[in-house]
Amino acid sequence: MAIRTGEHTGPTSGISGDKVQANLAILPKEYAFDFLLFAMRNNKPVPIIEVLEAGEFVSKYAKNSDIRTDVPLYNIYKHGELTETVSDITKYWRDDFVTFLIGCSFTFEQAILDAGINIKHIDEERNVAMYKTNIETVPAGIFSGETVVSMRPFKKDLVDKVTSITNEFPGMHGGPVHAGNPADIGIENINIPDYGDAIEIAPDEVPVFWACGVTPQNVVLNAKPEILISHAPGHMFITDINNEEYKD
């Protein structure tokens, strides 16, 4: 309600308890088949939670919701360029808009914390570090490009544990796509993330990489569609579903 009324326009990390948060992508219906096919072919970076058909704005996963007002901040991109950041998209709404809600790593982060393992960027109150990689997605229609990953450093002896915890959430990016040398997946400088905040990796820590929900945003912008509306990074749609329901 605080988000709907515009009272809360900040990031949603840590404010939704055990509720699933979702990435958002809104596109005109003419792009919807290509996008859904892209998601099906790239389930790890683009796990679909729900599709609202053309013109629909109520999510069945959040009571009395309105997708036009219930995300704290929206980015509006036209022909691949960010044109506006707003807290309400009601006046931009079109009857041909199809909405995709996409799984978010906040779900498995909660499971890692619940196992008593600290996550460094959360302790330091920063955004997670995200990088473009050389891991190609499987193209679909007008959409193609590289996978974006999020990175969290863990002590060597915890890597197997966080791998198995996150493997249990196949609908929320699942297990890591890589652990170890960033250059192996085309990341030249680990100190300069493409999105989010840099985080120090201690000598006894290993960088662990997960497919990231920024991938579809990145891939859609490559295609320069007439319009894309997404959440501003970190400013997610909060559902009524418990994280545990997405455990395999």
Added chain:
Amino acid sequence: MAIRTGEHTGPTSGISGDKVQANLAILPKEYAFDFLLFAMRNNKPVPIIEVLEAGEFVSKYAKNSDIRTDVPLYNIYKHGELTETVSDITKYWRDDFVTFLIGCSFTFEQAILDAGINIKHIDEERNVAMYKTNIETVPAGIFSGETVVSMRPFKKDLVDKVTSITNEFPGMHGGPVHAGNPADIGIENINIPDYGDAIEIAPDEVPVFWACGVTPQNVVLNAKPEILISHAPGHMFITDINNEEYKD
């Protein structure tokens, strides 16, 4: 090759060994988003194996394949009515045709046979019996309607066994949707199937029902699209994939 050249135009049951056979649905791209979303929401009756994008006719699952010639018999429906049955659709092909290959129960039937369990309609060299039910699918766009099921009778003490065998193929309709009284799922007369051939159920046998790949055909025809091309029932597309690869 015998199918491609038009030499074999008959049913494909029992001629593909352990290779996956697929149901076929070809639709203009304007219907493709609704259909893919329908499949996603109804994975049990409509398990997607592969999507060929607009104009594509080569399946990656069958070497040198051509979807326009490699099915023995095609049904062409216009505005919901069957207009022609042909063995080659090359001259009807359009660049906006999107092709969906959909899982088929022939895969789990092979697994049942491999477990040493007989299947009655195969022994009697008949087509499987299929029925419309009152089990609603989840609608998507213009597509809605009831689930079609296939029925196989088994002795009571084998029902658990065939259930667990078919549960292992979630991408090929998976486990049964019902076992027992046909009236429970809206089938009024088990002796009059809506598709395929009737089969006798002995007093010590239980009718077991699986979601069927005829469901999407039924649902698409409800919507009366400009054109739908599907395989003629029982005349499937044979891939190079082994059935076992679809085992969970």
